[in-house]
Amino acid sequence: MNENNSNEDTWGKDSSDVSVNQADDEKSSDYDTSEHNQYDEDNEVCEYQSRALYGVLAYRQLIGIHSGKSKGSRLKDELRLELEKVRRISLSEKKFRKATASYGTEVVSFTQRNILRIYPKQTRVNSSNYKPLIGWMHGAQMVAFNMQGYGKSLWLMHGMFRANAGCGYVKKPDFLMKNGPDGKVFDPKEKLPVKKTLKVKVYMGDGWHLDFKQKMCTVWSPPQFYTRVGIAGVPADKTMKKTKKKLNSWTPVWEEEFTFSLTVPELALIRVEVHEYNMSEKDDFAGQTCLPVFQLRPGVRAVPLFDRKGEKFSSVKLLMRFEFA
Template sequence: MGNCACLPGNKHRSTALGPVPKAVSELFQALSQGKATLTEEVVRTYLKAQGVVSSETEVHHLIASCKQAVSNRRTSGASEAGPLDIDLDEFLALLQDTDVNALHEVGKVTHDMSLPLSHYYIYTGHNSYLSGNQLNSDSSAVPIIDALKRGCRVIELDCWPDGDDQIKVVHGMTLCKPAPVLELLHAIKEYAFVASDFPLMLTIENHLPVPLQNLLAQHFKDIFGEQLFTKTSDGPLLSPNDLKRRFLISTKSTKETAEGVKGAKKPPPDLTPVAEGGIPAEEPEDDIKRTGQGPEAASNGHETAGSNPGSKRPSLAEVDAEAVVADVATPSDAAEFDKSLSSLIYIPTLKSKLVGTPASERKAIRASFSEPQFDEVAEKDPLVLTKFSQHNMVRVYPYGLRFDSSNLDPVKVWCHGGQLAAMNMQGYGRNLWLAHGFFLANGGCGYVRKPEFFYPPSTEIAANGTPVEAVFNPRQTTPVRTTLKIRILWGCDTHKRFDAMSLPDFFVRVAVCGVPVDTKKSHTKVHRNTNHPIWENELFEFPLTAPELAILALEVRESDTLQRDDFACQVCIPVAEMRTGIRSVAMKDAKGNVIPDGQAKLLVHVELSA
């Protein structure tokens, strides 16, 4: 668990906005030098030091907004502050403003975007067209549009023949209802760059005969026009900056035979599924899984929905991990394919013999792993993955028996260098929350630069005189580089009722998810019978060896003695993007949407020390 220390107790002054944490009162007294109000100049100096608004006009607007918020809630007495001064109530309102005093950087692209695509984690969808579960839900443009609005940069389309001359998108071999490919492509064209100007990749699962491959290629050209990038990826991949507002096609090569289309996806092996817990919106699964652990069903003997108790997961004890990578990276029978479609492929899947060759001598490729395949390789030899993904793209998609559209653990993929952790964006649960939070980084543009330790300079010389690259091992314990210290000062949640006869009993789960040694969780004490709990006496410490991969996960729950605790709200934030000091956090519902009108928020105090 994350270390939690309890600090001495204290009494809190009550204001129009509820009780004031002692830390806020002390800060106000320090800034005002014991006076009852803060001047406009002091407010502006404080905000500038916090890295937020600093112009005179912005400060005036913010002060007026805070005064109005407090005035609307005061039951008696007016503020003693002047027109540009603020009292303690109004200062608390300023600190609670999640637009101005957010815990993380908002809307700013801060990473170097001039490196090859393989140097970035990319916000990736899986079966992006499905509106619900993987068995009988509708295919539609709506979930694609929703994903694009969130900043998703990789959309998957499963293309199948619809008669002799049309193409449909549908999850094959299920009862899911299809959608016309043209309808989806037009929606993608319209919404592709609403949230981000950086390139949008389409991963195509191709089940089409050659004539319909020709038709699909023509649709791409007609709809995307000059924004369709068609240059082959000889040598290193281009950068996000080079490919701004361009569409990229990534698919494997296929060929038509008398038996049908080769290279099509084979049915998944009968393996015990990795259960993340597909649960209703109001019932998130009970525990945040530790990164680096194997499937619960395989490790603890518990059966999960959709599992086969009689099946046995194959072992990799006798399997070479590098051979598995090579096999995954290549459909062995894919030799010929339709030229009109193949000419549009920017990142292909190619022959296994290319996996071992120097990056400068081959094209970059994309290898797609199923969740069980990835887990096996990561367990056998994680260095194979981190090295392979230095110059190639690694995509990992959810296990085939996640019928409920639950999700794999994306942090595990990122810790092994995998760029494309494919998420069921229409699903729910903590793993999807982690993806939502991680891609808040870098202005929410859908691209997050991989840490530099994945690309270290050569430190050794082999016997033949060739430099040997050091490779990051996510399972290796390294020195602590940063310690995150956080206190939950104050909370508010009024967006729904939990108990008909009493006020709620809130507590907060506090967790950090990252490389295995950094992954820890804890929780506050239960604060009973209030909509405005204060937990500032509890300090949580998280030593971090790889802070670039760490995500802070906060989940507010309402304690219930006789049954399962009720989910209230949640948020996940990348530690690398966090700002120190007293900060406000807008909380989200189980679908990952911000709860409107400030009805649910936390006030936290954050320290990051080397």
């Protein structure tokens, strides 16, 4: 009996001790878990910061291209290729034009590996712009513009960047990023064989009576519209043609077709301008657009026109047809 009582006491004591110890263990466990969680959170923060810092450094190492000129004061020295180094340089439009005149293929070779930026000369106090195509056809990645001005150069810029869904980035053609099969560097001045023929037919135009009724001629003196259609691109492809004037009509019908032979269609832009003939003064502007040839869709299209600043008119459109041969 005593043995049994002893056993009962022992079990009772053990049970009591176990109960107390469990409570103590729970408190201890709660405390330890909190500290452990905090430790894990601190580690996660540190690890995240480390990964972020590593990512920043790796990203900067990937795209960080230092500005710098090659040793030497001559323009040709600035365009010298360095196999183990990538550089970016900035040239004014005047210096760039001089570079392309004397070292055209060297400029193209430089832009295959390095970054080239062109900016307007300081004397353009009226915020005018230079022709951007000279930069694009030599592979320049950054053709800086005076965006507060407007004119034909800005129209070309708008036209180029309508490509690629207007996202602001247009990939350079392959021949500007690497040499040809024979190792030859692309030369914009070289006369190349015709690669593609573009036929453009201008059927008619409409919408001026809605967008221009307060700006142009009155209904008692209808306008005399004509359309200019041309190509901006390498020197061999550059041309401009125009339709006949259509007298006294707010909805002119021209039905005229033009053919353009293109040696470098990848760099060609089609320019379209509509003017209203004015016998005594300068012809009035009546709309324009500029489109990359390599993204034209064949067929009959309603082409919207834009004002001088590049803003689309509400109603003015041309009915045109594009055809490649």
